[in-house]
Amino acid sequence: MKSQSTESRIAxxxxxxxxxxxxxxxxxxxxxxxxxxxxxxxxxxRRASALDSRISVATxxxxxxxxxxxxxxxxxxxxxxxxxxxxxxxxxHHYHLIDVDNGKVTEFEDPEHEELMRRVAExxxxxxxxxxxxxxxxxxxxxPQDSKTPQASKRKGADS
Amino acid sequence: MKSQSTESRIAxxxxxxxxxxxxxxxxxxxxxxxxxxxxxxxxxxRRASALDSRISVATxxxxxxxxxxxxxxxxxxxxxxxxxxxxxxxxxHHYHLIDVDNGKVTEFEDPEHEELMRRVAExxxxxxxxxxxxxxxxxxxxxPQDSKTPQASKRKGADS
DNA sequence: ATAGCTGCAAACGCTTTGCCTCGAA
DNA sequence: TTCGAGGCAAAGCGTTTGCAGCTAT
Numbered sequence: 001m002k003s004q005s006t007e008s009r010i011a012x013x014x015x016x017x018x019x020x021x022x023x024x025x026x027x028x029x030x031x032x033x034x035x036x037x038x039x040x041x042x043x044x045x046r047r048a049s050a051l052d053s054r055i056s057v058a059t060x061x062x063x064x065x066x067x068x069x070x071x072x073x074x075x076x077x078x079x080x081x082x083x084x085x086x087x088x089x090x091x092x093h094h095y096h097l098i099d100v101d102n103g104k105v106t107e108f109e110d111p112e113h114e115e116l117m118r119r120v121a122e123x124x125x126x127x128x129x130x131x132x133x134x135x136x137x138x139x140x141x142x143x144p145q146d147s148k149t150p151q152a153s154k155r156k157g158a159d160s
Numbered sequence: 161m162k163s164q165s166t167e168s169r170i171a172x173x174x175x176x177x178x179x180x181x182x183x184x185x186x187x188x189x190x191x192x193x194x195x196x197x198x199x200x201x202x203x204x205x206r207r208a209s210a211l212d213s214r215i216s217v218a219t220x221x222x223x224x225x226x227x228x229x230x231x232x233x234x235x236x237x238x239x240x241x242x243x244x245x246x247x248x249x250x251x252x253h254h255y256h257l258i259d260v261d262n263g264k265v266t267e268f269e270d271p272e273h274e275e276l277m278r279r280v281a282e283x284x285x286x287x288x289x290x291x292x293x294x295x296x297x298x299x300x301x302x303x304p305q306d307s308k309t310p311q312a313s314k315r316k317g318a319d320s
Numbered sequence: 321a322t323a324g325c326t327g328c329a330a331a332c333g334c335t336t337t338g339c340c341t342c343g344a345a
Numbered sequence: 346t347t348c349g350a351g352g353c354a355a356a357g358c359g360t361t362t363g364c365a366g367c368t369a370t
Contacts, residue, residue, distance in 0.1 A: 120270060130295045214351090216353070243334085
């Protein structure tokens with residue numbers, strides 16, 4: 001039975017993975033748990049510093065790296081040179097559509113996709129290991145009137 | 161009528177784009193024209209230097225950047241920190257499957273794919289601009305029998 | 321007590337750039 | 346002649362790391 005502690009979701013995972021919970025780590029874990037976008041290290045550092053000023057970028061770098069190795073975090077590369085991070089969502093594979101005008105990220109699912117790629121790899125004589133897919137687009141101005149129901153499954157969109 | 165000069169294919173394009181054809185540029189253009197893989201700058205520099213030692217890396221960097229802006233070259237990112245380049249093939253869109261064991265790249269086409277992604281973007285309220293897709297796989301040992309018969313339909317595979 | 325963390329600053333790997341010379345057009 | 350191009354070395358940028366001092370456990 002999991003004790004309903006005061007730890008953030010990711011802090012919990014850190015504990016389960018036997019990581020030492022220092023003050024800095026706890027703060028970074030909280031920031032990550034609260035994030036519903038895809039922050040880069042600089043942004044994580046900014047948010048963490050706001051909660052506790054005694055944190056250095058080096059620690060943020062070391063932490064995201066460690067959490068990625070533990071499978072708690074996933075590193076993304078949307079171009080632009082900086083790595084972006086998001087909490088691992090087991091099972092729920094999703095992809096990203098980046099707005100070329102403002103960098104905002106919209107997630108989307110496409111269950112058939114991986115299966116399709118798996119078959120392509122197969123055909124070429126390879127065992128599928130993983131894939132990377134990013135869509136880049138420009139937001140289309142909403143159609144004239146108000147016709148469509150706003151059902152665009154945009155879960156996360158607060159990226160810079 | 162295009163004069164059948166001694167210039168390499170890419171050198172031709174440079175001329176058509178009004179670029180000054182210096183010795184260095186001509187050499188780099190030739191290296192790029194002859195390449196049937198996806199070399200990074202270091203590799204291009206190595207190959208170019210072998211043909212003409214008075215070339216600096218800075219020039220290679222400046223040249224690939226310029227050619228990319230002109231649409232003559234396309235930059236790829238297969239992970240690993242370094243940009244890879246290949247000549248633009250108008251019309252023939254293709255994707256890449258990277259062998260996680262040795263980095264070798266196999267190209268493949270998938271005409272339906274872009275259309276599929278175009279529809280996804282559409283559905284999310286975006287106009288499709290571009291996409292990035294990379295497959296990572298491990299070479300599957302050929303069926304039983306014979307130990308190793310290298311017959312995979314790999315057009316380009318000399319990547320490191 | 322001690323393995324694991326952290327801060328700081330230096331180092332790193334890839335890429336860009338300032339400056340001044342050179343050469344294609 | 347002139348403006349683009351090249352060489353060299355320094356700088357830039359995101360990220361990693363060595364070292365020495367802390368701190369959860």
